[in-house]
Amino acid sequence: MGGTKKNGEQQHPLPPSLAQSERFVPPKTRRDFLGLAAVWTALGTFFVALVGAMRLPMPSVFPESNSRSKIGPPSAFQKGSATHLVHLQAWIFRDNDGGMYAISSVCTHLGCIAGRQDTGEFLCPCHGSRFNAGGEVLGGPAPSALSWLELSIAPDGQLVLDRQRSVKRGTRLMA
Amino acid sequence: MTLLSIKPTGQSPGDDPGHRYEGEPGAVKAYLHNLKVLPRTIRDSIVRHGRPVSDRSRSQAVMGNFFLHVLPTRTHVNSLKFKTTLGLGVITLVLFFLLVITGVLLMIYYKPDVNQAYDSMWDIMYVVPTGRFMRNIHRWSAHAMVACVILHMARVFYTSACKAPREFNWVVGMGLFVVTLFLSFTGYLLPWDQLAFWAITIGSNIAQSPREVTEALGITQQFDIGGMQKELLLGAHYVGQEALTRFYVLHVMILPMVLVALVGVHVWRVRKDGGLARAAERIPSTPPQIRATTKSSGPSTKTWGLMAIIRSKTPHVDKEMTNTVPSYPNALYAVGALSMLTVAVMLIMGYFFDAPLREIANPLVPENPAKAPWYFLGLQELVGYSAFMGGVGIPAIVVLGLALIPYLDREQEETGRWFSGRSGGRVALWSLLFTAIVTVGMLVFTVNYGWMRNWEMTRTVPQIVIVLVNPGTVLVTLFAAWSVWTVRRTSSTRLGAIALFTCFLVAFAIMTYFALVHRGPNWQFYWWPSTWPVH
Numbered sequence: 001m002g003g004t005k006k007n008g009e010q011q012h013p014l015p016p017s018l019a020q021s022e023r024f025v026p027p028k029t030r031r032d033f034l035g036l037a038a039v040w041t042a043l044g045t046f047f048v049a050l051v052g053a054m055r056l057p058m059p060s061v062f063p064e065s066n067s068r069s070k071i072g073p074p075s076a077f078q079k080g081s082a083t084h085l086v087h088l089q090a091w092i093f094r095d096n097d098g099g100m101y102a103i104s105s106v107c108t109h110l111g112c113i114a115g116r117q118d119t120g121e122f123l124c125p126c127h128g129s130r131f132n133a134g135g136e137v138l139g140g141p142a143p144s145a146l147s148w149l150e151l152s153i154a155p156d157g158q159l160v161l162d163r164q165r166s167v168k169r170g171t172r173l174m175a
Numbered sequence: 176m177t178l179l180s181i182k183p184t185g186q187s188p189g190d191d192p193g194h195r196y197e198g199e200p201g202a203v204k205a206y207l208h209n210l211k212v213l214p215r216t217i218r219d220s221i222v223r224h225g226r227p228v229s230d231r232s233r234s235q236a237v238m239g240n241f242f243l244h245v246l247p248t249r250t251h252v253n254s255l256k257f258k259t260t261l262g263l264g265v266i267t268l269v270l271f272f273l274l275v276i277t278g279v280l281l282m283i284y285y286k287p288d289v290n291q292a293y294d295s296m297w298d299i300m301y302v303v304p305t306g307r308f309m310r311n312i313h314r315w316s317a318h319a320m321v322a323c324v325i326l327h328m329a330r331v332f333y334t335s336a337c338k339a340p341r342e343f344n345w346v347v348g349m350g351l352f353v354v355t356l357f358l359s360f361t362g363y364l365l366p367w368d369q370l371a372f373w374a375i376t377i378g379s380n381i382a383q384s385p386r387e388v389t390e391a392l393g394i395t396q397q398f399d400i401g402g403m404q405k406e407l408l409l410g411a412h413y414v415g416q417e418a419l420t421r422f423y424v425l426h427v428m429i430l431p432m433v434l435v436a437l438v439g440v441h442v443w444r445v446r447k448d449g450g451l452a453r454a455a456e457r458i459p460s461t462p463p464q465i466r467a468t469t470k471s472s473g474p475s476t477k478t479w480g481l482m483a484i485i486r487s488k489t490p491h492v493d494k495e496m497t498n499t500v501p502s503y504p505n506a507l508y509a510v511g512a513l514s515m516l517t518v519a520v521m522l523i524m525g526y527f528f529d530a531p532l533r534e535i536a537n538p539l540v541p542e543n544p545a546k547a548p549w550y551f552l553g554l555q556e557l558v559g560y561s562a563f564m565g566g567v568g569i570p571a572i573v574v575l576g577l578a579l580i581p582y583l584d585r586e587q588e589e590t591g592r593w594f595s596g597r598s599g600g601r602v603a604l605w606s607l608l609f610t611a612i613v614t615v616g617m618l619v620f621t622v623n624y625g626w627m628r629n630w631e632m633t634r635t636v637p638q639i640v641i642v643l644v645n646p647g648t649v650l651v652t653l654f655a656a657w658s659v660w661t662v663r664r665t666s667s668t669r670l671g672a673i674a675l676f677t678c679f680l681v682a683f684a685i686m687t688y689f690a691l692v693h694r695g696p697n698w699q700f701y702w703w704p705s706t707w708p709v710h
């Protein structure tokens with residue numbers, strides 16, 4: 001605060017006519033301090049109010065739909081088949097040995113839905129990411145592989161796909 | 176009469192109709208007189224000057240009228256030349272007014288609800304009287320406004336109007352540019368068609384893309400700025416009602432208010448910064464000095480009383496009012512003509528061409544290819560190299576770089592001269608050539624060979640490097656280098672700035688063209704849309 005005052009005179013040189021004026025009294029240190037304190041208090045208040053206002057649109061509870069869906073018994077999926085569950089944005093695969101796994105078709109780049117070609121590759125229509133049959137990146141901007149989703153068996157024998165939980169690549173459900 | 180004559184006095188009635196004595200017959204007379212002149216009294220209370228028939232009363236009109244006072248009372252003849260401004264700022268402003276009017280009308284029927292939005296668009300187009308016309312005008316004006324903002328920016332830059340003392344207004348202009356783009360983006364989400372849904376999906380994931388960096392650095396757990404941004408935009412973890420509500424609020428309330436505030440500052444600053452930048456008229460530049468008195472020295476009859484203690488380079492100080500003409504009618508009629516032309520073009524567009532509406536939003540399958548509107552196609556191309564660098568990094572670098580240009584290039588320059596004369600024109604041409612070659616070269620390269628994620632030998636390169644080094648950033652680096660080289664070669668920062676700006680502008684144009692014409696299904700390269708495979 002003192003520093004402000006000391007060179008205050010240098011920072012605001014006044015034209016002689018004004019500097020000599022009797023009515024013009026340069027600010028005293030204490031007033032300077034109070035003034036600055038007031039300004040900073042006002043700014044601080046404004047800032048806190050701003051943070052408070054910004055807090056509102058940050059949700060603390062998220063509306064979520066159930067991420068787990070029953071998709072029928074394993075026998076509904078033929079061995080050696082690939083099935084597209086459009087509404088779940090996932091492909092269900094069943095190997096010849098009966099092992100099952102699910103790959104999400106949500107592109108890891110920016111969330112478009114990659115389409116599976118007859119060759120088994122996944123191509124994304126939005127910026128051209130390419131993934132191999134196992135979901136690994138072949139090219140394009142996607143930073144990581146398509147996720148493998150968790151498959152489990154419900155007590156009633158149906159398969160359950162959880163779209164929120166991914167499992168390690170290569171994990172299969174023997175069913 | 177008798178009823179009112181409660182308090183008779185000795186004064187004879189009628190000797191002073193303007194002066195009122197209580198209870199006197201004269202008051203009635205005055206009352207009748209006031210009634211008779213009521214229209215004039217009301218008019219005089221609104222406008223304080225006489226009919227705008229003389230230069231003097233017209234000047235008073237410009238000065239005393241809230242709406243007209245954005246104009247100075249007198250305008251320099253060079254400012255009025257079409258080639259000084261190309262009228263682009265005014266056209267942009269008129270387009271914005273059109274957008275506000277048609278937008279408010281659309282709000283009457285539009286319903287920001289995921290189940291009703293799309294249907295309400297159909298209602299607006301086929302049931303609401305004039306609905307389709309209004310929607311068309313709104314859509315075409317939005318496209319035109321983006322185009323005009325870009326062109327306006329280019330004209331301001333190439334005529335040196337961005338330089339001191341107007342550099343702050345240039346920064347305000349960059350703000351307007353960004354807000355205009357956000358307004359367009361939030362706007363085309365509202366119909367909730369396929370374009371809308373997938374644009375929000377991609378847009379919110381771009382907001383989340385800083386994760387690409389935090390992930391590569393392994394700090395996403397502690398510091399997930401990307402995730403926070405996405406949650407703030409969507410209000411959920413998926414695109415749904417919360418997201419539509421938020422984008423609606425942004426589009427009809429927050430962004431227009433920000434734009435209005437910025438436009439207010441912008442237009443006000445044009446005057447405060449000394450009026451439009453214009454070709455100089457060769458006045459010997461006297462150094463700014465203090466004028467302690469109001470004694471007029473020279474032909475100016477304006478009193479500079481308040482300027483007495485101003486020592487800065489306030490543009491008005493010490494400049495004479497030579498070669499100016501009254502703004503009313505000269506500038507006013509020019510603005511009026513531009514407005515009418517703009518409105519006419521938009522009405523014709525709106526009458527003959529329907530704004531597109533795609534199929535209803537389908538969260539399960541995007542269109543193929545899923546293309547953004549033209550002004551975001553360049554961005555989509557960049558995002559196709561890296562989500563974070565293309566969607567956040569490079570745009571931020573470009574906007575910041577452009578905003579700083581007039582602060583880093585302080586060369587005294589004659590304003591209002593296109594390309595700063597012949598050497599600037601040459602630099603711009605060479606930059607155009609350079610940009611065309613490297614950009615097309617880069618596009619050809621990536622189309623044929625892909626980039627690091629496609630290559631076997633770069634499998635082991637760390638993710639962060641792949642994110643940071645991509646065709647987009649390489650191009651930006653080349654442009655920066657070209658600009659620095661131009662500065663060194665010509666030893667002029669202004670010419671370097673022209674080089675940089677031209678690079679960005681030309682690259683934007685090429686990228687936009689490329690994505691518009693040569694990207695097909697799965698974002699693959701095709702020579703023409705007619706060669707796309709049919710399903």
Ligand code: HEM
Pocket residue numbers: 260262263264265266267268271324325327328331336337341344345346347348349350351352355438441442445450451452453
């Ligand atoms: C919503 C968008 C915008 C509106 C409505 C707008 C409006 C205007 C208007 C009416 C003028 C008066 C001169 C003319 O017609 O050219 C002007 C001048 C100016 N604009 Fe803008 N503008 C916008 C965006 C921008 C942008 C994107 C930039 C640059 C980044 C910019 C920078 C400037 C500067 C520096 C001037 C002063 C030019 C001079 O003195 O010759 N503006 N603007």
Ligand code: FES
Pocket residue numbers: 107108109110111112124125126127128129140141142
């Ligand atoms: S969203 Fe799939 S490539 Fe961009």
